Amino acid sequence: MNKKLAAALSGGAVLVMALTGCSSGGGTKDNKELDAWAKKVCDAVPAQDAKIKAANASIAEVASNTSNPPATIQKTDSQAFQDMSDGYKTLATAISGAGAPPGVDGGSARQKDAVKNLNDLSGAYADLKKKVDALDTKNQAKFATGLHDIATQMTALEAQNKSGTAALKNLEQGDVKDAIAKQPSCQKVAASASATQG
Template sequence: MNKKLVAALSGGSVLVMALSGCSSSSGGGGGDKGPDPKLVAWAKSVCDAVPAQDAKIKAANASIAAIATNSNLPPKSAQKTYSQAFQDMSDGYKALADALNGAGAPPGVGDGAKRQQDAAKNLAGLSASYAALKKKVDGLDTKDQGKFAKGLKDVAATQTREVGKQSESGTEALKRLEQGDVKKAMAEQASCKKAASSASAAPSSSAG
C-alpha cells in the first residue's frame, strides 16, 4: 500500500553514499602525490561520522519497508514504527550535518567554505523534513484503520515529495563539495569506503 513512501524514503541512502566521497567509485589517486595532509585530516573528521549514521538511516528504511505492505498491522503499531524510523532518519541526517559543520571548510579548496555550508544546510534540511514527517504521522488518527491508511497516503503524497526534493538537492550539493582533491581525500578514508561498499551492496530501490 505504501510502496510510494518506501521508494521516496530510500532516496536518503543514495545521499549517504554521495557523502562517502566514493559515489562514482574512483579507483584511487592516480600517479600524483595525493591530496594535502590537512585535507586528508578534514576528510577523516567528516567520514568518521558516516558509518554509524548510515547504519541508523538504513535500519530506519528497513523498518519502514518491512511494514509498508502490511495492511493488517494495527494503526498504533504502524504509527509507532513510522514515527521511530522518521526520528532516527532526522537524527542521522542532523548528525551528518553537524559533522560537516564541525569540520568546517575543506583546507586549500577554492570556494570550499560555500560548498561545505551548502552541503551541511541540505543535510540539516533533510533532517527537518523527516522531523516534519514524524510530526505528521504522530498526528494521524489511529482509532480507525481506514482513516489511518488514508492519512498515511496523504503523508506519503505530500511530505515524501519534499523529502525527495531535499534528497536530490542534497546529493547535488555533496557532489559539488566532493570534487577534485576533496573526493580523493575522502576516498582514502576507511570509514567512507565502508559506507560506500555497504551502500552499493544494498539492493537499490531508487525512485526517479
C-alpha cells in the same frame, strides 16, 4: 497505501551514498590538512548511514505487511522518521564541525551548502515524525488518509534529497574526493553499498 510510503522513502539512503560512493582517482597527492578534514567527515558517516538505511528498511518492512495495525505502523514510522532526522542532523554537524575543506577553491560556500541541505532534510523528517505521531490510529479511514498525505510529502522530499546529493557531490570535488576516498570509514560504507547494489 503504505507501499507508496515505502517506495517514496527508498530515496533517503541514496543521499549518504553521495558522500561515500567515490573511489579515489589514484590521487597520491599528500595533503595532511585535507586528509584530517576528510577523516572528521567520514568518521561520522558509517553510523549515520546504517541508521538511515535501517530506518528505510523498517518502513519498507512494516509497509509490506498489510495486516499490521495502525498503531504498529505509526510507531515504526515515527521511530524511522526520528532516526532519519537524527542521522542527517549528525552528518550536518560533522561537516559543519570539520569546517571548510582546507585549500579548496570555494570550499567554504560548498561546505555551507551541504550543511544547509542536510539540516533541511533533518527538519523535513522531524516534521514527518510530528505528522505521523498526530495520526488517529483508532479510525482506520482517517489513518489511511493521513498516511496517504505523508506519502505525498515523502514524494516531494525526493527533490530535496536530490538537491542534498548534489550539494554533497559538489563538496567532494577534486582533491576533496581523493581525500574522502582514502578514509577507511568512507571506504567501508562505499563497499557495503556496492555489495547491496550488486
